[in-house]
Amino acid sequence: MSKLAINGGEPIRKEYFPEYRTIGKEEISAVNKVMETGVLSRYFGSFDYNFMGGPKVKELEDKLKDFYKVKYALLVNSCTSGLYAAVGALQLEPGDEIIVSPYTMTASATAAFVFNHIPVFADIDPDNFCISPKSIREKITNRTRAILLPQIFGNSADMDEILEIAKEFNLYIIEDCAQVPFGKYKDKLSGTIGDIGVFSFNYHKHIHTGEGGFILTNNEELYNKMALIRNHGEVVIQNEDAIKQFKLSSISNILGFNFRMCEIEAAIGLEQIKKVEYLIDERINNCNYLTSKLKDIKGIIPPYHHDYVKHNYYVYAIKYESENFGGLERNKFAEAVKAELKPTISREDEGVLMGVGYVKPLYFLPLYQNKKLFGNSNIPWCFNENNISYEKGLAKVCEEMHYKKLITTELMTPGMSKEDLDDVINAFYKVAENYKELL
Numbered sequence: 261m262s263k264l265a266i267n268g269g270e271p272i273r274k275e276y277f278p279e280y281r282t283i284g285k286e287e288i289s290a291v292n293k294v295m296e297t298g299v300l301s302r303y304f305g306s307f308d309y310n311f312m313g314g315p316k317v318k319e320l321e322d323k324l325k326d327f328y329k330v331k332y333a334l335l336v337n338s339c340t341s342g343l344y345a346a347v348g349a350l351q352l353e354p355g356d357e358i359i360v361s362p363y364t365m366t367a368s369a370t371a372a373f374v375f376n377h378i379p380v381f382a383d384i385d386p387d388n389f390c391i392s393p394k395s396i397r398e399k400i401t402n403r404t405r406a407i408l409l410p411q412i413f414g415n416s417a418d419m420d421e422i423l424e425i426a427k428e429f430n431l432y433i434i435e436d437c438a439q440v441p442f443g444k445y446k447d448k449l450s451g452t453i454g455d456i457g458v459f460s461f462n463y464h465k466h467i468h469t470g471e472g473g474f475i476l477t478n479n480e481e482l483y484n485k486m487a488l489i490r491n492h493g494e495v496v497i498q499n500e501d502a503i504k505q506f507k508l509s510s511i512s513n514i515l516g517f518n519f520r521m522c523e524i525e526a527a528i529g530l531e532q533i534k535k536v537e538y539l540i541d542e543r544i545n546n547c548n549y550l551t552s553k554l555k556d557i558k559g560i561i562p563p564y565h566h567d568y569v570k571h572n573y574y575v576y577a578i579k580y581e582s583e584n585f586g587g588l589e590r591n592k593f594a595e596a597v598k599a600e601l602k603p604t605i606s607r608e609d610e611g612v613l614m615g616v617g618y619v620k621p622l623y624f625l626p627l628y629q630n631k632k633l634f635g636n637s638n639i640p641w642c643f644n645e646n647n648i649s650y651e652k653g654l655a656k657v658c659e660e661m662h663y664k665k666l667i668t669t670e671l672m673t674p675g676m677s678k679e680d681l682d683d684v685i686n687a688f689y690k691v692a693e694n695y696k697e698l699l
C-alpha cells in the first residue's frame with residue numbers, strides 16, 4: 261500500500277497554514293488619521309513647497325534615513341519605480357550596458373530599457389543565488405556602465421569583490437533590495453553598500469504598504485535627480501529656484517514620471533517599520549529551525565549564507581540533488597511534498613506555497629529572445645555594437661538551479677508555529693524516505 265499522499269496515502273497536513281499578516285490596529289488607526297485630514301497626497305507636480313511630498317512621506321523618509329544611517333531617502337510608489345528612477349539618475353547614453361542577474365523579478369532588468377540602455381545578463385552564484393562576481397567580470401565590455409544587482413531571496417551577493425570590480429571599471433552599483441530589508445553584509449546594511457539601494461513595500465514583501473518602495477543613497481547629485489524623476493522633473497528644471505535647490509548645472513534635461521507615494525501608504529509604512537526587526541527575527545528563527553532538521557536529509561541542501569551575511573529569508577530556497585533519490589526528478593519530488601501539505605490562509609488560490617525554481621531566467625522572455633521592444637524597431641540594441649546575446653546556456657548555473665535543483669517555499673513566515681514547521685519538515689522526510697514509490 262502506498263504511503264505518499266500523491267499516491268493516495270494519508271497526507272501529513274490536514275489544515276491550512278496560518279496567514280502571514282503584518283497589518284494590525286496600529287496601521288488601521290494611522291490610516292484613519294490621514295483619512296480624517298481629507299488630504300491623501302500633498303504632492304504638486306511643479307516646483308513649490310509640496311514638490312517633495314506631504315508630512316507623512318517626509319516623516320517616513322526621515323525615519324528610513326535614521327534606520328539606515330544614510331544621507332538621503334526617497335519614498336516611491338513601488339520598487340519598480342525606484343529602479344527606474346535610479347537608472348534614470350545615472351544619465352547614461354543610449355546603448356550603454358547594465359549588468360544584471362537573470363534570476364530576479366523582471367523589473368530589475370527592464371529598468372535598463374526605460375532609458376534605452378541594455379541589460380546584459382551575468383550568471384548567479386550556485387550557493388547564494390545572487391549575481392556572481394566572476395561572471396560580472398566576464399560580461400564587462402567597453403559599454404558597461406553599471407551593475408544592477410538584486411540581493412535575492414534575502415541573501416547578499418559577494419559585495420567586496422563586486423565593489424572592487426566597480427572601482428576598477430568605474431561602474432555604478434544599484435542594489436535591488438526588494439527582498440532584503442535590513443539585511444546585512446559584514447557591518448553594512450544591504451542597500452547602503454553601492455551607489456543606490458532600492459526597496460519594495462509591496463504586499464508580498466517582509467513588510468508592506470500595499471504597494472510602495474523607497475530609495476537610499478549618500479550621493480547628493482543622484483538623490484536630486486531621482487527626486488526630479490519621481491515628480492515630473494522636466495517642468496521643474498525651468499525654475500530658477502529649482503535649479504539652485506537641485507544644483508542642476510550638469511543636467512540637460514530630465515524625464516519625469518509620477519512615482520509619488522500617498523500619505524496613506526506612508527502612514528502605514530511608519531507603523532510597519534516599527535515591526536520589521538521582530539518580523540525578520542521570527543523569520544530567521546523559523547528558517548534556522550527548518551535548516552536544523554532538513555540538513556540531515558541526504559540530497560536536500562538548505563539555504564547557505566556566509567556567516568557575515570544576515571540572510572532575511574524572503575524565500576527559503578533548498579537545493580535538491582536527484583542523485584541521492586535514484587535520479588528522481590526534482591519536480592516529482594516537490595509535487596509529492598506539496599501533496600502532503602496545504603495552502604496558506606488568505607493565499608488559498610496560490611495552492612501550497614512551495615514551488616520549483618523561482619522565476620524563469622529572464623532572458624527566456626520573448627522580449628529578449630526576439631529583441632523587440634519598441635514597435636518593430638530594434639531600439640535600444642541598435643545603439644550598441646556588441647551584439648548582446650540572450651541565448652540559452654548564457655547563465656548555466658542559473659538554468660541548472662531553476663530547471664533542476666531549486667525548491668522554494670514561503671512556509672516559514674512569522675505566525676507559523678513549531679508544529680506547523682514540523683509538518684513541513686515531516687513532509688520532506690516522508691517523501692525522502694518513500695521516494696522509491698515515485699520512481
Ligand SMILES: *Cc1c(COP(=O)(O)O)cnc(C)c1O
Nearest residue numbers: 338339340365410438460461462
Ligand atoms: C518585488 C521585487 C521587485 C518589485 O517590487 P515592486 O514594489 O512590486 O515594484 C523588484 N525586484 C525584486 C528583486 C523583487 O523581489
